[in-house]
Amino acid sequence: MVERIDGASTRGGALFAIEHHDVQVNGVNLHYAAAGDPDAPLVVLLHGFPECWYSWRHQLPALAAAGYRAVAPDQRGFARSERPEAVEAYALPHLVGDVVMLARELGAERFAVVGHDWGAPVAWQTALFRPDLVRGVVGMSVTPPLPRQGATPPLAVMDALFQGRFYWNYFNRPGVADAEFAADPERTFRAFLYGASGDNPRNDPQPPQPLLPADGSFLGALDDTGQLPSWATAADIAVFAEEYAKNGFTGGLNLYRNIDRNWELSAAWDRLPLLVPGLYVYGDRDLVGSFPGMEGVIDALPQLYPTLKPHLVLPGCGHWTQQERPAEVNEALLDFLADLPA
Template sequence: MHAIEHHDIRVNGVTLHYAAAGEPDAPLVVLLHGFPECWYSWRHQLPALAAAGYRVVAPDQRGFARSDAPAAVEAYSLPHLVGDVVALTRELGADRFAVVGHDWGAPVAWQTALFRPDLVRGVVGLSVTPPFPRQGDTPPLAVMDALFEGRFYWNYFCRPGLADAEFAADPARTFRSFLYGASGDNPRNDPQPAQPLTQPDGTFLGHLDDTKDLPAWLSDADIAVFVAEYEKNGFTGGLNWYRNLDRNWELSAAWDRLPLLVPGRYITGDRDLVGSFPGMQEGVAALPLLYPALQPTLTLPGCGHWTQQERPAEVNAALLEFLAGLPA
């Protein structure tokens, strides 16, 4: 069993905390978490990939957990986040690396691979696909606002201070609600989750189920770790990623339809809430045409949004198979 180490490193104008396992000179794999998560979301992957001969690094991305959280909302654009990954790997001495991202970490992983195929050996996205071609001329927050009368969770998360305060009021409840509520173990997500909308009273957590009976993959001790990791920064830094959705859409015109030049893999669960977003099913079906370098989609039956936490054995096996097949 490889021990998980913890380090801080200064890159791209911020100090990032990261967890690591494996020998320093082994092939590097970077694991990028989503919201509301941190390095601990990869607790099952760090030792497993290290045991297979990789150096595995899972940073707390900027704004999250123990890493720096810049005050400026615009400091969380995708170019900033990709820049953090590139700078981190350079500081670690890696000429090439593989990158895996879940939830918000997936767009960062995909964009890192799209922007820097000279550095990235392969890319895996969990839950979130590579970017679809731009459609129309309306930014995403306005699209979702119109479709769901302002109740879609993106729009709520972007309102200054609201979600920040709701989630910080009781962090343990927040993590229980997110992690159980969006999981494949929640009966409300069978066969597919409903759209993640705010409640009639204007809050969000009521949309999710908070249960005292946690599923087997999640314990009270796990919840306690997430709560402790968020003591430094709270939730605002992570919410600022959502507050850049329109800015990222504007910037994305420069790389619309950029081809993926490195091997890739998309992994999801059939009870993942992202799969219920408008246009997702059609987009996933079109992935082989949009990105010929992608391997076939792996869909895990009965799995919800927290892919690598809910199904660690299956995700680890898929990652190891993918990594073993990459060019040297």
């Protein structure tokens, strides 16, 4: 199936359509959106939560116009892709396996990978595990893996710091956030997209900790004004809500339910060097920057990962990097990709 999106990039008068396909990888049926020549260099775009392929609507045609094959899968459990039932099926090694097998099914010997939010850890780990396959990696919002600190799992750390009110802990309560978000998907997406955006005045100069209020809900604390950010429309909200009609929010929440499992597994790759070129992009109003322990982390990244290029900070940008600042993100991606070894 081929869909066209208004405003898609053109080159030589040709409109670069966004195609939709399904493929079986790693035992899971994945849906992916794609644009560009199937024989062109592959760029895999990995979304976060609560998102899907549509988060890359501005990048798919722009990359295609520049001569790349851009592919944005719905990660397992999201949107149109298959949703495994087991929570442990959403651990990072499985998600990395999906990316590797997807690239193989697409016939790519090597590829670049770009990730935002939860897609960023998957992108970083794909590059760390498979430098033989990955030409370069871009992470947005979430930094590369940091050296392990202490012997306490992350959820217990956050539970102790914030008396169970940190959103990770809330998302780990079986069925609770799932039901809250599914009750009114359009409200859910409005609250997420405006609440964590640079347009929200409470995020200037830095967002508060994402904590639950006394009533125990999440969306009201994030934003309950019903506003839309300047970079999204009611039609965009409707698309996100429709994309989530099949699977709901449980698949995405299962990524959070593997935080401690990923921490346990990460001992195997602690301090693993990044052997390929990398780029870190973030907004100065991103809530991730306010997480405990983040102070000084970004400044330390060049020492931790010498192959990283100078990071790109987008002033006034919140969490939804590639949606909030598509022109700047596209320019940065194209500059980065152009510099990669052939």
